[in-house]
Amino acid sequence: MQLHLLTWQEVEKYLTHSNGIIIPIGSTEQHGPTGLIGTDAICAEKIAQGVGENTGAIVAPTINVGMALHHTAFPGTISLRPTTLILYIQDYLTSLFKAGFKKFFFINGHGGNIATVKASFSQFYDHLDSMNFANSEQVKCKIANWFMGREVYQLAKKLYGDEEGSHATPSEVALTQFVYPDTIKSAPLDKSVATGHPIYGAKNFRECYPDGRMGSNPALATPEHGKQFYELAVKELTASYQDFISINN
Amino acid sequence: MQLHLLTWQEVEKYLTHSNGIIIPIGSTEQHGPTGLIGTDAICAEKIAQGVGENTGAIVAPTINVGMALHHTAFPGTISLRPTTLILYIQDYLTSLFKAGFKKFFFINGHGGNIATVKASFSQFYDHLDSMNFANSEQVKCKIANWFMGREVYQLAKKLYGDEEGSHATPSEVALTQFVYPDTIKSAPLDKSVATGHPIYGAKNFRECYPDGRMGSNPALATPEHGKQFYELAVKELTASYQDFISINN
Amino acid sequence: MQLHLLTWQEVEKYLTHSNGIIIPIGSTEQHGPTGLIGTDAICAEKIAQGVGENTGAIVAPTINVGMALHHTAFPGTISLRPTTLILYIQDYLTSLFKAGFKKFFFINGHGGNIATVKASFSQFYDHLDSMNFANSEQVKCKIANWFMGREVYQLAKKLYGDEEGSHATPSEVALTQFVYPDTIKSAPLDKSVATGHPIYGAKNFRECYPDGRMGSNPALATPEHGKQFYELAVKELTASYQDFISINN
Amino acid sequence: MQLHLLTWQEVEKYLTHSNGIIIPIGSTEQHGPTGLIGTDAICAEKIAQGVGENTGAIVAPTINVGMALHHTAFPGTISLRPTTLILYIQDYLTSLFKAGFKKFFFINGHGGNIATVKASFSQFYDHLDSMNFANSEQVKCKIANWFMGREVYQLAKKLYGDEEGSHATPSEVALTQFVYPDTIKSAPLDKSVATGHPIYGAKNFRECYPDGRMGSNPALATPEHGKQFYELAVKELTASYQDFISINN
Amino acid sequence: MQLHLLTWQEVEKYLTHSNGIIIPIGSTEQHGPTGLIGTDAICAEKIAQGVGENTGAIVAPTINVGMALHHTAFPGTISLRPTTLILYIQDYLTSLFKAGFKKFFFINGHGGNIATVKASFSQFYDHLDSMNFANSEQVKCKIANWFMGREVYQLAKKLYGDEEGSHATPSEVALTQFVYPDTIKSAPLDKSVATGHPIYGAKNFRECYPDGRMGSNPALATPEHGKQFYELAVKELTASYQDFISINN
Amino acid sequence: MQLHLLTWQEVEKYLTHSNGIIIPIGSTEQHGPTGLIGTDAICAEKIAQGVGENTGAIVAPTINVGMALHHTAFPGTISLRPTTLILYIQDYLTSLFKAGFKKFFFINGHGGNIATVKASFSQFYDHLDSMNFANSEQVKCKIANWFMGREVYQLAKKLYGDEEGSHATPSEVALTQFVYPDTIKSAPLDKSVATGHPIYGAKNFRECYPDGRMGSNPALATPEHGKQFYELAVKELTASYQDFISINN
Secondary structure, eight states, X not given: OBGGGSOHHHHHHHTTTOOEEEEEEOOBOOBTTTBOTTHHHHHHHHHHHHHHHHHXXXXXXXXXXXXXXXXXXXXXXXXXOHHHHHHHHHHXXXXXXXXXXXXXXXXXXXXXXXXXXHHHHHHHHHHHHHTTOTTGGGOEEEEEEGGGSHHHHHHHHHHHGGGGOSBSOHHHHHHHHHHOTTOOOOOOOOSSOOOOOOOOOHHXXXXXXXXXXXXXXXXXXXXXXXXXXXXHHHHHHHHHHHHHHHOOO | OBGGGSOHHHHHHHTTTOOEEEEEEOOBOOBTTTBOTXXXXXXXXXXXXXXXXXXXXXXXXXXXXXXXXXXXXXXXXXXXXXXXXXXXXXXXXXXXHHHTOOEEEEEEOOGGGHHHHHHHHHHHHHHHHHTTXXXXXXXXXXXXXXXXXXXXXXXXXXXXGGXXXXXXXXXXXXXXXXXXXXXXXXXXXXSSOOOOOOOOOHHHHHHHSTTSOBSOOGGGOOHHHHHHHHHHHHHHHHHHHHHHHHOOO | OBGGGSOHHHHHHHXXXXXXXXXXXXXXXOBTTTBOTTHHHHHHHHHHHHHHHHHOOEEOOOBOOOOOGGGTTSTTOBOOOHHHHHHHHHHHHHHHHHXXXXXXXXEEOOGGGHHHHHHHHHHHHHHHHHTTOTTGGGOEEEXXXXXXXXXXXXXXXXXXXXXXXXXXXXXXXXXXXXXXXXXXXXXXXXXXXXXXOOOOOHHHHHHHSTTSOBSOOGGGOOHHHHHHHHHHHHHHHHHHHHHHHHOOO | OBXXXXXXXXXXXXXXXXXXXXXXXXXXXXXXXXXXXXXXXXXXXXXXXXXXXXXXXXXXXXXXXXXXXXXXXXXXXXXXXXXHHHXXXXXXXXXXXXXXXXXXXXXXXXXXXXHHHHHHHHHHHHHHHHTTOTTGGGOEEEEEEGGXXXXXXXXHHHHHGGGGOSBSOHXXXXXXXXXXXXXXXXXXXXXXXOOOOOOOOHHHHHHHSTTSOBSOOGGGOOHHHHHHHHHXXXXXXXXXXXXXXXXXX | OBGGGSOHHHHHHHTTTOOEEEEEEOOBOOBTXXXXXXXXXXXXXXXXXXXXXXXXXXXXXXXXXXXXXXXXTSTXXXXXXXXXXXXXXXXXXXXXXXXTOOEEEEEEOOGGGHHHHHHHHHHHHHHHHHTTOTTGGGOEXXXXXXXXXXXXXXXXXXXXXXXXXXXXXXXXXHHHHHHOGGXXXXXXXXXXXXXXXXXXXXXXXXXXXXXXXXXXXXGGOXXXXXXXXXXXXXHHHHHHHHHHHHOOO | OBGGGSOHHHHHHXXXXXXXXXXXXXXBOOBTTTBOTTHHHHHHHHHHHHHHHHHTOEEOOOBOOOOOGGGTTSTTOBOXXXXXXXXXXXXXXXXXXXXXXXXXEEEEOOGGGHHHHHHHHHHHHHHHHHTTOTTGGGOEEEEEEGGGSHHHHHHHHHXXXXXXXXXXXXXXXXXXXXXXXXXXOOOOOOSSOOOOOOOOOHHHHHHHSTTSOBSOOGGGOOHHHHHHHHHHHHHHHXXXXXXXXXXXX
């Protein structure tokens, strides 16, 4: 169930039997010459909907702009600064908490979000605690990165080996091809692709990775692969959500 | 064209002939017993895509959470505080500006966003100016509220008269029915509906408007009406975008 | 009664029978070649004092610097950024709320303040709610723009027609002439005056409106007109304050 | 010359021969049973106008709400938090700096402002430096506390001895009586008055100083004394402003 | 060389041949019944000094309070909120950058810092970029966690196996015993120790981990072990610093 | 007792008989050609430890970076902006307050910190009050500047007369020589030293005070003097802490 397609009375009813919610978070950033700018949001949203169907959980609106400052030297990238994203998540979760939600399960499509999202969780717990909100000690947040699931990872290695790379990867590109089969891009891709440079500022990033890929060969992606990734990710995160929602501590 | 479905190289090419972009902004908030929580985002996004098709403009990712603090006493509502939304929009637009975009056309689906979005524009112009960004004096932002277009407004009056109301209106509900014909909700609606109370804080709002409607009768909505509203809004905002993009001052 | 001319014990006594307060808000900004930089604050303050006399309400100190970023390319303008003004109003109202005030009636002299002041109200309600302040749900804020009152508006149209314009208007200039009859300025005014340009950043504004006027002919102003505007505005806002203070919801 | 009573063209002309400006800063806070809540702003504004007349300097609008958090347990007090006041002063001065002002002379009426105003100056210099504003190294800010001038201080000691105290003092009350001879308050004043307690939070302050006075006997004040204080303060600060404006380093 | 023990002229000279600096960052937080509250700062500082000696690099003052909000239900813990730490690091690094430092090597003693420190780096790069600071694209930041070095990790596993745990570990306790051999604590330690609970808010953390340890047996620590850990960490991080400082991209 | 060398259980026990804590605060800034960059932190920390030994009070970790923006044109200086330091102190003290500490005694080594630290105290009291924290009205903060103690000041005058100056003073340099007798620096010092210039921004400061000293002759310092200053400062601040901790109001 997507929160956007419910009424407030349906949410009120849902809260009588569950206090969990799934929040997809992606990014709006370059993904190499053939990857969609919305790749991370598209993957997170699609998988979140799958997990929502399996579990009956509500899926909140996708956070489609994240922390991608290092990609901002490529046109089309939109990024929040970490402090802005922290405030954004605090407001977002505080609204839901006031309504009765207590377990927030983020499905994340972008490695660059992880640090700031984790910092946001710390800030949010402290915010609730300092505000003396009742029952705030029951609140739990979790970030689950679909691309780091064990089976997803193994499939990527099996299909692409080292050509999976770490950005604009064939696995994420494949997943977007599965979602948008009519929007498969083609563009010349250099055989040799930059890899292994640490990530610093935006200009440095573009110098190091001139076409935006990080060690990846997205030309290997197919919609069929995408379907496999989708199904594995949904399977793994369904289990993860069910675990999360059932814990008492 | 949706930004999320483009590559960075396509954006780079686009920027050689246009510096305009369309940004849909909605909200995630209660819309009465039968209105979808995502109503404002759904309408803004759909209309923005229509305008994008007509004009060839890029449509950026939908800002799906806005300023809806007064609705937060109803479950399912998610709101940013105004200061957070101002920072969010500043970061969002600064990223696009650095890439070369200069004309930002917001298509808005929520009256409660207007004040904060206008404040955001002021803050953004000043930010660019203080940072000494080159060409920042060419930047222009505009907010266009689809529901306030002349023809849209007249159609609503013609179809619904006073029962249009001012929140959870049949016109916006109709538009979501057109977009999601399989998600039409039904719920009992009191004949008498609260109207005319000024808006203060969230608790007061819920006391004044106990089912979330403000003077409206969304039971009058039909998907066919929705189609009409969609087409009129796209027509009006297409013209508005073309005007905006062509001005020199 | 001006708050500045009371003692704390007088305020304590006042609070036993009223929880309303009037807050004048203006701006410090250019008003064309003959308008005073303090025009908006002068008008708001004078009218607020008149309303205070009529109603027995306390008038708080004038917020004399507002949101005028678009005028900052003209010397003499002083502006807050919207986020600063929001924090300023939050602190200002929180102090008064802690003492027992609950109804805050802003008398505003500057159109550019409206968006940010409205955003401030939303932020303030949420602040009180999140802080768990007792009785915070009773707090109500209202912004009343003296220049938008029905009778004021009609008089301006009658006296000046289209030459009223929308900034450095003869009506507001007249009102300052009534307050400061010894400070009536004269300067050459071009017959043709810029009009109709949308407002973007500060540099663009000055390019569009080179002498600071927006479609107005302030040479039509007289102190006698000013007296009329003053009296009408006080009459209209007295009624508005009394309505505001008497409402239960 | 008051900035509020000038036109932008007059300011533009002024800037061709001076880059100095006087900024009165007061507070809105309890001043004991007989002192006006606006005492600090009234004194600062009046003295600033006198110094402005002597020196031909522009006097900016009075900052009438300052840092008075420790007085907020008394009704009628309005205070900014230090961080808000720092942002306020930064915006205020940045606007003036962009127009060409470089020497900012604060005339202060409230001891509680000093720490935050000094912190604001540091923040402002750094802001200009980090923004790479041209000529920012020429900017100079000074805070002059009228009540700490040598001759003012001596007169207070001569007239009142220990009964001058340190808040709601007869000297500042006298000055407001000189400015507002028709608003002289009377109320019972305990012979014994609290003194010597350090200042901590607002509730503690009110417990320590139950009627708001700190060791003072404002019953000694007269409008004639007020005139003397006014004249001495204007004399001392005129000299101080002239020194300030003439320095090269 | 410790920055605190240098003069500014020595720093000026140093900058003619190096633009690198080492910044120890720890935390002030409970470390179980026998671990020192300063454990993380003590370890980071000591190791940083060793690396500084090996490499001739300047060691900046230790950031001794970090992100430890989840430990704040235990007395003695001091934590910054993530947004505060991000601003702190931004100011800290901006000062050093303005003097000519460009390569910032953090030696970290606390896992809970990692997310926020990484977010701080992103914010800092963007800050420099937006401010148009010259040469800002050359800036590079790295966080090196001494306890995650390969050899350190292997030694901990060899000495303690699973009893290493993940907080208040024998390895870090040993290192503090090596630094402060006269401050070795003893206290009863339950045989069974909590382990495996995810980290949420502060109250939940204390419920899950009632004595503050996370799966560890710090009773195994000895000062001799601490010496081994120290030497290995210095060796590993010396190499890491030298790599970092020599890279061009 | 240093907090860093205690366990949380020892802190818990301490809180059963005392709610006071000592917090050393210094700075990281140039101190002329022969003064250590860490002078202010070194002095504050050493004296705080002495006072802690005399009184049995816990000494918290040294705040080693303070408000030194005016020194940032000299390499090696690190400064927070005032707003950052205010947030830092708020977080720092809030953590301690939640554990039960209520009396916060800052031992300060840097004049430039005073304004911002005082502003921080105001902000902190208000924060506790607004958050409705229980017992927050009992919280008291005090800043004690070791160099302003009566006997310390007299000794400096006796030993150095006018050559004490006001920055990079022989007294503080002597104290660091006592602490670090192996780190005594020598460098050429001009006979004539700048003095008397007011402090504005960083670039101006360096122009006025080209070698960083303000009217001082640190060549007069000796470690023996340092011992005397240390002992006097500890004696004076021990008495001051005991007074502070014993007061009820």
